[in-house]
Amino acid sequence: MYQYDAIDQRLVDERVAQFRDQTRRFLSGALSEDDFRPLRLQNGLYIQRFAPMLRVAIPYGLLSSRQLRALAYIARKWDRGYGHFSTRQNIQYNWPKLEDVPDILAHLASVQMHAIQTSGNCIRNTTTDHLAGIAPDEIVDPLLWCELVRQWSTFHPEFAYLPRKFKIAVSGAAQDRAAIQVHDIGLQALRDEGGAVGFRVLVGGGLGRTPIIGTVIREFLPWPQLLNYLDAILRVYNRYGRRDNKYKARIKILVKELTPAVFREQVDAEWAHLKDGPGTLTGAEVSRIGGRFTRPQYQKLDALSVQCTQALAREPGFARWAGRNVHAHKVPGYAAVTLSLKKTGVPPGDATAEQMDAVAGLADRYSFGELRVSHEQNLILSDVKQSDLFAVWQEAKALGLATPNIGLISNIIACPGGDFCSLANAKSIPVAEAIQRRFDDLDYQHDIGELDLNISGCMNSCGHHHVGHIGILGVDKQGAEFYQVSIGGAQGNASSLGKVIGPSFAQDEVPGVIEKLIETYLARRDGDAERFIDVVRRIGIEPFKEQVYGNAHQKREARERQLATA
Amino acid sequence: MATLIRNAKPANDSWQRLDPAADGGLPAIPAQGDVLVPLKLWQSSSSALLGRSSGRVGVWLAPHEDPALIADSLDALGLIAVHFPQFADGRGYSTARLLRERYGWKGELRAIGDVQRDQLFYLSRVGFDAFELNDGIDTQAALSAFGDFSEAYQSSVERPLPLFRRRGAGAV
Ligand code: HEM
Numbered sequence: 001m002y003q004y005d006a007i008d009q010r011l012v013d014e015r016v017a018q019f020r021d022q023t024r025r026f027l028s029g030a031l032s033e034d035d036f037r038p039l040r041l042q043n044g045l046y047i048q049r050f051a052p053m054l055r056v057a058i059p060y061g062l063l064s065s066r067q068l069r070a071l072a073y074i075a076r077k078w079d080r081g082y083g084h085f086s087t088r089q090n091i092q093y094n095w096p097k098l099e100d101v102p103d104i105l106a107h108l109a110s111v112q113m114h115a116i117q118t119s120g121n122c123i124r125n126t127t128t129d130h131l132a133g134i135a136p137d138e139i140v141d142p143l144l145w146c147e148l149v150r151q152w153s154t155f156h157p158e159f160a161y162l163p164r165k166f167k168i169a170v171s172g173a174a175q176d177r178a179a180i181q182v183h184d185i186g187l188q189a190l191r192d193e194g195g196a197v198g199f200r201v202l203v204g205g206g207l208g209r210t211p212i213i214g215t216v217i218r219e220f221l222p223w224p225q226l227l228n229y230l231d232a233i234l235r236v237y238n239r240y241g242r243r244d245n246k247y248k249a250r251i252k253i254l255v256k257e258l259t260p261a262v263f264r265e266q267v268d269a270e271w272a273h274l275k276d277g278p279g280t281l282t283g284a285e286v287s288r289i290g291g292r293f294t295r296p297q298y299q300k301l302d303a304l305s306v307q308c309t310q311a312l313a314r315e316p317g318f319a320r321w322a323g324r325n326v327h328a329h330k331v332p333g334y335a336a337v338t339l340s341l342k343k344t345g346v347p348p349g350d351a352t353a354e355q356m357d358a359v360a361g362l363a364d365r366y367s368f369g370e371l372r373v374s375h376e377q378n379l380i381l382s383d384v385k386q387s388d389l390f391a392v393w394q395e396a397k398a399l400g401l402a403t404p405n406i407g408l409i410s411n412i413i414a415c416p417g418g419d420f421c422s423l424a425n426a427k428s429i430p431v432a433e434a435i436q437r438r439f440d441d442l443d444y445q446h447d448i449g450e451l452d453l454n455i456s457g458c459m460n461s462c463g464h465h466h467v468g469h470i471g472i473l474g475v476d477k478q479g480a481e482f483y484q485v486s487i488g489g490a491q492g493n494a495s496s497l498g499k500v501i502g503p504s505f506a507q508d509e510v511p512g513v514i515e516k517l518i519e520t521y522l523a524r525r526d527g528d529a530e531r532f533i534d535v536v537r538r539i540g541i542e543p544f545k546e547q548v549y550g551n552a553h554q555k556r557e558a559r560e561r562q563l564a565t566a
Numbered sequence: 567m568a569t570l571i572r573n574a575k576p577a578n579d580s581w582q583r584l585d586p587a588a589d590g591g592l593p594a595i596p597a598q599g600d601v602l603v604p605l606k607l608w609q610s611s612s613s614a615l616l617g618r619s620s621g622r623v624g625v626w627l628a629p630h631e632d633p634a635l636i637a638d639s640l641d642a643l644g645l646i647a648v649h650f651p652q653f654a655d656g657r658g659y660s661t662a663r664l665l666r667e668r669y670g671w672k673g674e675l676r677a678i679g680d681v682q683r684d685q686l687f688y689l690s691r692v693g694f695d696a697f698e699l700n701d702g703i704d705t706q707a708a709l710s711a712f713g714d715f716s717e718a719y720q721s722s723v724e725r726p727l728p729l730f731r732r733r734g735a736g737a738v
């Protein structure tokens with residue numbers, strides 16, 4: 001965990017005082033609704049369908065048990081006893097009262113947390129790999145760099161009123177688990193031949209209405225230049241990003257309209273002025289920040305725990321869970337555990353205050369008091385001894401957090417959708433639940449194998465439907481809620497955007513459609529090792545389309561041909 | 567009439583601001599007095615402006631206008647202002663930094679347009695030292711906004727060294 005120093009703490013405290021005063025002025029009528037809006041957004045406060053929604057940052061997904069208990073306390077005291085973990089390493093509360101928000105922020109500040117810049121047209125919470133610092137395939141630990149970016153972006157005076165929101169993601173591993181190709185800026189930390197750290201810089205990725213995979217504009221940015229280069233990108237965007245149309249205001253549109261080559265030239269021209277200026281990072285600062293992270297005091301253990309191996313052989317349920325929800329760790333004898341927030345019947349990503357408290361207890365007992373929030377909306381115990389895995393499984397099971405579905409069809413990513421969100425075209429939570437019910441049989445799920453199914457309630461794509469192997473999008477058809485289905489999307493190193501299979505469906509048709517897609521896949525795969533996404537890539541979307549829509553369109557075309565020749 | 571804050575204190579304003587007409591036509595040039603003119607008028611009539619019998623000349627920039635366009639004229643100017651059509655249009659923040667850091671403007675840099683209390687802190691950090699506040703804002707209360715935060719991480723005009731370069735020096 002990063003530990004605030006006195007200045008970090010003072011700044012979040014001062015932010016609470018500032019927002020308390022702004023809220024007071026708003027409630028007294030001194031500040032108009034329009035003038036208050038950007039201020040509250042920069043403190044994570046939306047006005048939603050039923051109540052305000054408060055989004056709290058979990059910077060780069062790192063959370064201590066003490067912080068999780070504070071989140072549980074907030075859920076209980078000021079909300080309805082639960083919170084929603086989002087795809088951006090944030091937690092959202094759906095029912096706070098506006099006048100309570102300053103107190104909630106004060107409580108967060110007391111555990112070194114905040115809601116700063118979690119919304120609004122500014123630089124948002126920086127996200128990273130949920131296995132940062134522990135993944136065996138890690139090249140550079142991204143946490144330290146994320147904290148440097150957090151500090152740089154917090155209250156950056158020049159970039160508080162950008163054309164649109166701005167999201168930065170950092171990956172430091174061989175496998176990208178931070179979706180860096182679909183962020184405004186994606187940073188891939190690397191090492192040069194001498195071992196020095198630098199960053200591959202991608203810009204202009206994003207989902208939403210115009211999904212685009214980001215473009216690399218610099219192959220290796222030496223670390224001392226990180227903040228200067230970010231300043232250069234942001235300045236070009238702040239000055240030239242479109243402000244006339246909010247749907248064209250993201251940096252991806254600027255990059256596309258200028259072309260990546262011209263955009264890069266403009267950034268380089270700006271960077272030339274900033275290059276060795278005061279913003280250049282120093283080794284002293286990097287070590288200072290590094291030193292403020294507490295690290296688990298690992299024991300020297302065997303690479304494979306005997307107890308664990310025995311339990312695996314004895315207990316098929318445990319083995320199944322371990323196969324899906326336990327991840328390799330770079331320290332011998334340790335593992336990371338995903339606690340699934342995807343139990344059927346519970347909105348994906350939701351956790352009750354009781355579950356949060358219990359998970360905090362698990363973290364204290366088994367994971368050095370630390371955990372992670374993943375962009376797949378699950379919680380992760382990052383540093384568990386293999387010999388404790390069996391006990392963790394049993395406890396997690398009792399809490400309803402041991403669904404062995406990580407990477408499987410029921411590990412659905414879904415946005416809040418029409419149940420909560422005022423922008424929604426359609427609900428997403430009931431659709432997720434219906435699909436989970438349809439595929440409730442775990443053996444069947446395991447047989448289907450790895451599959452990402454993502455649902456968004458509208459084109460804003462909060463549920464990442466474009467990069468789901470199967471993506472479901474809520475659309476509005478003459479006032480009724482319909483769902484468009486796409487296949488072939490993927491996140492990670494080989495990111496791709498899904499293709500729509502055809503006309504949209506009514507809500508009750510969706511599980512059946514998914515079933516047909518899965519049947520097509522199972523019939524066409526070359527064996528267990530070929531995943532759904534691999535088959536879509538190999539055979540294209542036509543066979544799936546045919547299975548779903550029948551060959552009605554072919555019959556019609558044949559008939560039209562006949563008529564034409566008759 | 568908007569209230570002027572200069573160097574964190576209420577101040578009197580000697581400047582008369584000229585705006586283009588609704589059809590984009592350029593305003594007439596007053597014979598005397600301090601005038602703050604749109605960039606276009608400065609570009610078309612700088613000699614006429616500078617040749618008046620008395621009064622200084624200032625230029626105001628719209629958000630899309632590049633400060634590089636006046637970089638060669640700084641010695642002739644008594645004031646530069648940046649217009650914010652709405653406070654959420656943040657281009658003027660970059661304009662200000664460029665004027666201060668790249669082009670070396672040392673004189674008064676004024677934020678005009680939709681300028682409110684809750685933006686004063688960031689505006690002052692990027693180099694504005696004068697602010698024409700919207701009507702109806704409590705000026706005394708607004709002055710406290712300069713103290714919203716006691717520290718800042720980044721490099722900025724008012725403190726060019728970022729926090730991490732000041733720590734070691736025992737400054738914090
Ligand atoms: C319920 C209130 C929410 C509202 C009103 C909302 C609104 C929006 C809007 C308007 C966009 C599109 C912005 C653009 O493309 O310019 C967006 C994008 C996004 N939102 Fe949400 N959102 C909400 C909840 C969530 C939740 C709960 C999550 C996480 C599960 C989330 C994650 C994202 C992500 C990842 C994007 C990505 C698209 C991109 O950046 O290109 N949002 N949201």
Ligand code: SF4
Nearest residue numbers: 415421424457458462
């Ligand atoms: S995708 Fe649309 S419906 Fe879903 S949370 Fe985002 S804005 Fe709301």
